[in-house]
Amino acid sequence: MLLGGVVFLLMMVFGLIMRVAQGDLISLDPEMFYLLLTAHGAGMVGSAALSGAAILWFFSARHLNLRSSIYIAFLGLFLAGVVLILGSIFIGGYGGAWTFLFPLPAMSGGLWEAWAGVMFCVGYLLIGVGFLLYYLELGLKIASRYNGLLGGLGWRYLFANNSTDVPPPTIVAASSVLVFNTIGIVFGAAVLAASIVNLLLPSFEVDPLLAKNAIYFFGHVFINATIYMAVTAVYEILPDYTGRPWKSTKLFIGAWAAVVIFVQAVYFHHLLQDVNMPAWTMAVGQVVSYASGVPLIGVTVFSLAVYIKGSGLKWDLPISLLTLGVVGWGLGSIPAMVDGMVSVNKLMHNTQWVPGHFHTYLLLGEVAMAFGFAAWLVRDKAVTTLSSLDRLVFRAYVFGGAGFVLVFLWSGASSIPRRWAVHYEQWQLQSQLASGFALIVVLATLVLVVRYVAGLARRSQ
Template identity: 40%
Template sequence: MATNARNAIKKGVSIYLMVTSVVLVLMMIFGVIMLLNQGNVIKISAQTFYKVMTIHGTGMIGIASLGGSAILWYFLSKYIHLNPKILFANLILSLIGVVMILVAIFGFNFSDGWTFLYPLPSFSSKLNGLTGALLFLFGLLLLGVGYLVMYFYLAARLIKEYGGLGKSLGWDYIFRGKKGYGPPAAVVATTMVIIANSVGILAGATALVESIVNILNPNFAFDPMLAKHLTYAFGHIFANCTIYMAVIAVYEVLSEYTGRPWKSNKVFLIAWNFSTLFTLMIYTHHLLMDFAVPEWMLIIGQIFSYANGLPVMVITAYGALMIVFRSDMKWDFASSMFFLSMFGWVAGAVPAIIDATIVVNHVMHNTKWVPGHFHTYMGMGVIAMIFGFMYYFNKMEGTQKQKGIDKYAIFTYFVFFSGLTGSFLYAGKISAPRRWAEHLPQWTGSDQVGALCGVFIIIAAIIFTTRFFIGLRDVGKNTPTKSFKRVS
């Protein structure tokens, strides 16, 4: 890869990570504010709470996706030539969308939650004016356009390089008996994300456009149940794809550290192909409480939510154990975060699978059990991978060395994140509702424990972020890394 292109990619990735790290800390602060309010430690108005809830949910998923995109782009550039302008185009569109969303929430009091469920935006526009609702919806739409531009470009590059997305998913090895190993793990994972997330974003865009038209022309109406399907298909797929992008770092870095290549054998390829299909199907477990949904869709939601935990998660977690076993690998911040993130991913899937059981879902889905599972795999899975990659990036592209404070920060982060998610799951067990600004006295104890844990998580995250920004000063002083040498 030409030096100029490599430098542009490095610059783009560093900007992505700077934005990601700062916004992550800010979203964590918003999360603690909500817990403090629910725990009656502080008092904010209900409207302020729901505004904070809206930006916390929207912002956390959006910024996790931005960090995952940096990981995907950085490692994929090892295998195919990429145009850095596309990376910057996605960033610019995303930032414009984020500004629109922030203005909508804090400038025009939009507080309908990340789900923007029809017809809530229409009701909001009547209450607080058209501007806030339209800014929020158009902001999300612009974010989606940015990612579609990136995904369609990546799809075109993979098709040119491998002869089709089927081939970059390893179909030659699965169905046509081709011998050897399939495309690199980064290529397989990228292909899966392109297919799944493009479908999800298009589903969400459909609901957004219909809602915008409904606000501008109230005589235009559409099926609320269809709108909910489109919205949750988008939300569930988009959230899942954050970890499928970030996990590329686990494959690449653990392989590099141990000196053992993570080979795309047939089992690995089959697992990722199944996950591509299942990720598109299992959003229906969010609709198990909707009696109007056809029974066959609810069955799919339950059965395939069970099955989805097996293909990639088990293969990746088991593979991480095997590649590290007796490898004499030197542990540092990056390898520790990536290895521990496997625990977060697996642990987060367990309460999710429990919640996907219909009889449990009817009781637990609208409780804090759901954010309990979500924060486990997001905070100790996806975000841990992003923090690990931040260190790895500075180490490979600069001269950053591990310090004693890093070990304490890792310990603090995972111990207190376990406490936070445990408080959520316990709150779900005692039927504390999610998305409520006020809690009954018997629920506030778990909120207070969660807020205390959140404070320590923020401290750890600030240490991670500060160390990252300090390390950026030396980026470029290292010799060009093999991560940017194109592999044939």
């Protein structure tokens, strides 16, 4: 969690620098902008994955006998991958964005050499192997404890009404995530391997549309998995505050069964602008984009409201951040569903509307959950309310984060494109406003990280 928190903070600083440059408040070489953009994307996705994996492992270990050696191996592979990725960017000059969209790694316009693209892809592969090892351990222990993976998913209870050994919510979530994210990682590994061969042997041909499908399938599934891993903190921690257990009801298990399907099928909405895609994929992308919001908004967000209502819980920093995470996640899905409409997507997908939606469900969603979990780990159990500093930090994070993402959405609605290093004068006001909100978030995050470090030091005494 400490590694994740520090990387979150550093990547936020990179994001702030980019927004300040777009606002023409500082001068930044466009080449450096795209290096920062690549590092920001890869770093934020990576730190979200690392923090989500830490949360899921921590709470799964309450129900399973997990081997810490596997987690250490996962962490080692993850960090080795990070070193290669950073080296490819800041030594090799790779600036092809975190999505490594084929054939961009091999078409640098002279800005980086093939070895930098290879290093970037190999770094991703190491992280992927680490996660496959992580999920293999989870899968083996879940299958052993709950009589197979179907038992861990809760599907036996769902369809056979076998209530003798219903898995707890954390195990249902863990089983679901390991199913869809393992599939996503395998697709990502396949296209990464093909890209590496193409970089080393340019005569090796890869179908660009097939590669794009595999990349966006992997990317969409992977980034969503980070949130679905982190939400287990809500399932496990909230009952400590409300005195009400979060139960694996048939509705809950059914919602997670839908997630397993939707989180894979919905990736088509990333390809709505590819006119040579079959028409049925566009229909699926639009329909599933809307349907995928039902399990999230209709079950998780609603359930959270029900659990909190009338519970008399005392709000402290951990529960405030965890609640914000669920609410931010739910709100962030709404602009995504809007962008999932074919008619809207044609106008909005390559604008700042898209970073507006995913910053909402990451900055105000997964990241908030991660910091809520971190604050819970080092909390002073004698303190059951928000202190003045807690209240200030929380409000600053919410205010800065909400303002930041709203400016993104406003910019997207105004047709300001994303991924442009230099903005016209007419676009700079939004960038300047976003920079102010981003600075507030960075300062609030700095306090959260420092307080976590202080909490770790206090607990080690």
